[in-house]
Amino acid sequence: MIQYLVAQVEEQLGWGSGTNWSNKDFEELSDRIFESTKKRLSVTTLKRIWGRAELIANPSSATLDILSEFIGHRNWREFKGSYRSQPLKNAIQKRLKVPHLTVFLLLVLVSVALFTIFWDKDSVITKTTAIISETDFKFRSRTVSNEIPNSVVFEYDASTASDSAVIEIQQDWDKRKRIAIERTDSIATCIYYLPGFFKSKLVVDGVIVKEEDVFIKTQDWLGVIHRDTSPIYLKNEEIKKNGQLSIAPEVLAAYNIDPRTSNVKVGLYQVRDFGEISTNDFELSMQLKNTLQDGLSGCQEAKVFILYDGGAFGIPLSKKGCVSNLNLLIFDQYIDGKKNDLSGFGVDFEDFAELQCISRDNKFEILVNGVQVYEGEAPETPLKIKGVSIQFEGSGTIGNMELKNSSESFYLNHKGER
Incomplete structure (x- = not known):
């Protein structure tokens, strides 16, 4: 059935067999799925489904639900119930059958034609072979x-690319953060204004040929006021007051920032190597409170990000009347509050909200004020947790916080201490 689902996606796209897709094709598919369903599947997840990376023996039902929704079904169960065994068998046979002689003859004819037309060193053949192997x-x-x-x-070496190739470095997951570099050079530099765990990429003619981890750590808690340009970095004494971690309205006022007349985002970051704690066995418990009373939107939004190797959880909170604006990011799944009921993430910030994220025994759940508001599957493959950040609309405070697994505590914060 999974093979049949893959075949149906390929048929809808009209790109031919996924065995021949480039990394750019998988990026395009990820974008199309998001545009259609408002839920995100990463390029790595898609490659594993298609057998182009380490194969997932049993993909999560959430992943299969999203792919099923992309081709017009409500979920994976409905997709499976829509087809009988004979069409399924024929479709898989059609997808897996390879007409060897026909393909061979076509390749010979195309190769002769291209060789005849392009003879110089910058030929199409040269350009193509230059980007085939990431080695x-x-x-x-x-x-x-x-x-x-x-x-x-x-430090890079892209000398095997053609003279006319467009070579870029992408700082993280965002395609817009690309800088052009020269094929004949070997050094390029980028500046990172915020901490985090990033997957930088070497891109040749739009194809990602290499990836490299970039880990930008904090020494302690870092507080920032976000701006379109570089952020404002707050002093330690500005974020640790009255025994709590906070970015207070008076701090904004000291920088001539008024959240009543403009949308203001602030953040608190703790990004470092916490030790051997991973996504398949952890618990984060936290008290948080948005302290902005008269903001421009009136929604008092807050969002907690748990950073891990290759991704992040994004868990939102807001006033109850604003939950339609929220979105939830869990293991590459983007859940839009305009298409899903996220009312459980609505809170009253008159007091601290209690947030718990628990991943154990392949189960992931989120509790708000002791009530379960989300439950799903967690992947078996462990991914190291790299940091925590909390972002507030306007201003906010963090109370007690603990990060632990089933056997030990890795971070304990009581009223801003440590």
């Missing part, structure tokens, strides 16, 4: 300090 390229990185902001030096 032809080198890409590594190093940070230059332990501070924020932090510059990263990228």
Whole structure:
């Protein structure tokens, strides 16, 4: 049935067999799925489904639900119930059958034609073979300090690409954050204004040929006021007051920022190596409160991000009347509050909200004020947790916080201590 689902996605796209897709094709599919369903499947997850990366023996039902929804079904169960065994058998046979002689003859004819037309060293053949193997390229990185902001030096070798190839470095998951580099150079630098765990990429003619982890750490808690340009970095004494971690309205006022006339986002970051704690066995418990009373939107939004190797959880809270604006990000799944009931994430910030995220025994759940508001499957493959950030609309405070697994505690914060 999974093979049949894959075949139906391929048929809808009209791109041919996924065995021949490039990384760019999988990126395009991820974007199309998001545009259609408002739920995100990562390129890595899609490649595993298609057998182009380490194969998932039993993909999560959530992943199969999203793919089923993409081709017009409500969920995976409805998709399975819509087809009988004979069409299924024929479709899989059609997808897996390879007409060897026909393909061979076509390849010969195309190769002769291209060889006849393009003879110089910059030919289409040269350009194509230059980007086939990622082993032809080198890409590594190093940070230059332990501070924020932090510059990263990228060392690369893209000399095997054609003279006319467009070569870029992408700083993280966002395709818009690409800088053009020269094929004949070997060094490029980028500046990172915020901490986090990023997957930088070497991109040749739109195809990702290499990836490199970039880990920008904090020394302690870092407080920032976000701006379109570089953020405002707050002093330690500005975020630790009255025995709590907070970014208070009076701090904004000191920087001539008025959340009543403009949308203001602030953040508190703790990004570092916590130790051997991973996504398949952890619990984060936290008290948080949005303290903005007269903001422009009136929604008092807050969002907790748990960063892990290759991704992040994004867990939102707001006033109850604003839950339609929320969105939830869990294991590459984007859940839109305009298409899903996220009313459980609505709270009254007159007092601290109690948030718990628990991942154990392949089960992931979120509790708000002791009530379960989300339950799903967690992947078996452990991914190391790299950090926590909390972002508030306007201003906010963090109370007690603990990060632990089933056997030990890795971080304990009581009223801003440590």
